[in-house]
Amino acid sequence: MYQTQMEAARKGIITKEMQAVAQKEYRTPEEIRTLVAKGQVVICANRLHQCVEPNGIGSMLRTKINVNLGVSRDCKDYDAEMQKVMSAVELGAEAIMDLSSHGNTQPFRRKLTAQCPAMIGTVPVYDSVIHYQRDLSELTAKDFIDVVRMHAEDGVDFVTLHCGITRKTIQQIRQHKRKMNLVSRGGSLVFAWMCMTGNENPFYEYFDEILEICRAYDVTISLGDACRPGCLADAGDVCQIEELVRLGELTKRAWAKDVQVMIEGPGHMALDRIAANMQIQQTVCMGAPFYVLGPLVTDIAPGYDHITAAIGGAVAAMHGASFLCYVTPAEHLALPNVEDVRQGIIAAKIAAHAADVAKHLPHAQDMDDAMAEARRTFDWEKQWQCAIDPQTAKSIRAERKPELEESCSMCGKFCAVRSMNKALAGEYIDIL
Amino acid sequence: MYQTQMEAARKGIITKEMQAVAQKEYRTPEEIRTLVAKGQVVICANRLHQCVEPNGIGSMLRTKINVNLGVSRDCKDYDAEMQKVMSAVELGAEAIMDLSSHGNTQPFRRKLTAQCPAMIGTVPVYDSVIHYQRDLSELTAKDFIDVVRMHAEDGVDFVTLHCGITRKTIQQIRQHKRKMNLVSRGGSLVFAWMCMTGNENPFYEYFDEILEICRAYDVTISLGDACRPGCLADAGDVCQIEELVRLGELTKRAWAKDVQVMIEGPGHMALDRIAANMQIQQTVCMGAPFYVLGPLVTDIAPGYDHITAAIGGAVAAMHGASFLCYVTPAEHLALPNVEDVRQGIIAAKIAAHAADVAKHLPHAQDMDDAMAEARRTFDWEKQWQCAIDPQTAKSIRAERKPELEESCSMCGKFCAVRSMNKALAGEYIDIL
Secondary structure, X not given: OOOOHHHHHHXXXXXXXXXXXXXXXXXXXXXXXXXXXXXXXXXXXXXXOOXXXXXXEXXXXXXXXXXXXXXXXXXXXXXXXXXXHHHHHHOOOOEEEEOOOOXXXXXXXXXXXXXXXXXXXXXXXXXXXXXXXXXXXHOOHHHHHHHHHHHHHOXXXXXXXXXXXXXXXXXXXXXXXXXXXXXXHXXXXXXXXXXXXXXXXXXXXXXHHXXXXXXXXXXXXXXXXXXOOOOHHHOOOHHHHHHHHHHHHHHHHHHHOOOOEEEEEOOEOOXXXXXXXXXXXXXXXOOOOEEEEOOEOOOOOOOOHHHHHHHHHHHHHHOOOOEEEOOOOOOXXXXXXXXXXXHHHHHHHHHXXXXXXXXXXXOOOHHHHHHHXXXXXXXXXXXXXHOXXXXXXXXXXXXXXXXXXXXXXXXXXXXXXXXXXXXXXXOOXXXX | OOOOHHHHHHOOOOOHHHHHHHHHHOOOHHHHHHHHHHOOOEEOOOOOOOOOOOOEEOOOOOOEEEEEEOOEOOEOOHHHHHHHHHHHHHOOOOEEXXXXXXXXXXXXXXXXXXXXXXXEEEOHHHHHXXXXXXXXXXXXXXXXXXXXXXXXXXXXXXXXXXXXXXXXXXXXXXXXXXXXXXXXXXXXXXXXXXXXXXXXXHHHHOHHXXXXXXXXXXXXXXXXXXXXXXOHHHOOOHHHHHHHHHHHHHHHHHHHOOOOEEEEEOOEOOHHHHHHHHHHHHHHOOOXXXXXXXXXXXXXXXXXXXXXXXXXXXXXXXXXXXXXXXXXXXXXXXXXXXXXXXXXXHXXXXXXHHHHHHOOOOOOOHHHHHHHHHHHOOOHHHHHHHOOOHHHXXXXXXXXXXXXXXXXXXXXXXXXXXXXXXXXXOOOOOOO
């Protein structure tokens, strides 16, 4: 009856996935159907990922977050990694990108699509090198496409493909003398492969074949931004924008075959440039959902890039980005550990939520309002219930006990809330 | 010859403080003098604070940050607290507010103005209760004013005074049914005192007397916002805005006596309201520097309010705030410990720097550009030199050793920078 959510939407069919999304987002199923038909909302749900809990991604919906995990040389334990995945989902990640880069990656990928309710994404070009255990230059265009097909068959919901760079990009990067060249891992592999083989980008050249694969399984293409700026100085330059233009063209081609598309975005970018960047993406890519990595609003905070990304991500999402890739404190430095992952997720959730409130999404502020009530009434249990991370909040209070239940150890009897409650009740206020 | 920096500026005198500020900010002394004369830049430098390193605060200058410290019931050790102060200064705090709330506060305050090069601020109303060791309701208007004088004589550079609320505010707060009433500690004390005594706000009633004191020592008045919103729901309401209007009136009266003024601002505020709020402050208060606490862009992240404040602070500073009060992860929960203070400072520095870059201040991006170069060339030593917190960055890398010097353990041989350097040099790229 239909191959993809987009095809269904265009045929006027409201799928069960659209219904689920509508309910979560306080919209009517018909509203969601219309947005999916226009490509302004994607529902990443491979037909083979049976246990997926459908989520919509689009600028008018709740901002979603992605967490990168995967088996690596340092962490080869499938079960341990799967536990990380499930706790990321519990902390609120709507998507998991499996960036496994070691050994046989297929069992873990299949485990994910068999058990994990989050959307699963991959970057097939990484896996190509691993899968064939051949060096990059020895891979053929067909090899790359075959890995895309394998991931689709394994039930992956979205794939990042760096389709937007071409041989012209090689000259452009050489001439433009960017400070950071390309910092996209997948993009650099495609670039390097083009340099070594002299061939055109296979993800660009064989885009129609890729569309056939994605259509068959309803895999959403996340059009990777190989030229995403890797430092403030490179942000918004012609390399980035020309690729964006090409991604817009490819979006049209995908939509013509009912294939769902997201566009990936920056990267590193000064705060004053983010709004304009989001606007341009929306016009050039006709409202296709924007998936940003950051943006990091400064380059000088290694160890704290979950914060630089939270600042940029909140502003980006307020101005139209709909999907935030988490960034951990270990970014630029090391493989994130369990605590880094946790910090990264929470920072991304804060950014996403701040943007949802700013966009006045239905019920976005409910929990904030409940928290305010709980604070005024010193209902600490309720405060923990409203908190993004109840455990951490609770333990900070517990380890530094206040003198009074109606205060915290920061202000003690000077607590403004306590003074005001007493003043408004006409009670005497003891401070000393 | 002159009592205050503002008086000097208006008389056409360029003080040594203006010269120092000009040099730090890449401006001419004449530019700084003009801005000080107009009240758009304040240089908080009590005539008795001999060791102060002058800094200018204004929306066209580098964004400054304040750190709250002080002796409390839990921490009565002057030397230990002084060490915290000096390490805050080392981490980049331009101002320290001494919020001491225990015992005899004067020795520590005098120690600060004798030894600390940062601007020193206080909230005299807190100290009134402590100083007289009498309960709030037993203090007289004169008592409050005398404490302001004592702080001025002790060399304090700026004082937060909640001059903008009046008896009318009591009715307004009762009628308006805010979710969080007042959350300003000093503001709530003034409010409670008015309720208990039936008198008018002494900081409003005796404002002229306060101006005489501040003029004599060149103490900058930081006009406190008693009605700053304590939750998203209260942001921008009439209580906040009417107080702001009154603060604008008081600013004019202060300027008429050459007294320097800052205006304090929110608070909790959704991200989409911040720009408008900064604009309104600029017009209503005629460009007087805006000193914000946050703004926190959500209420539901206790344990992570350094992040919610960094998001709001960066956006506020980009839109006109010039001075950020740090917020720690312990906000709303407990007295911050040493690590909380550190996290709060770094988050505030990130926000301030992100805004400075966004405002295109001279040389603001230099360090970011140097970091980008260092990243491209794998010059790790240089990267640590460019980092806001070199120690943390270095230790994250060190504890998770990479396989290659030219990469980190996140990507290993998949490192995009490494691949690009090799590709552009025409070298073979080994990934496996």
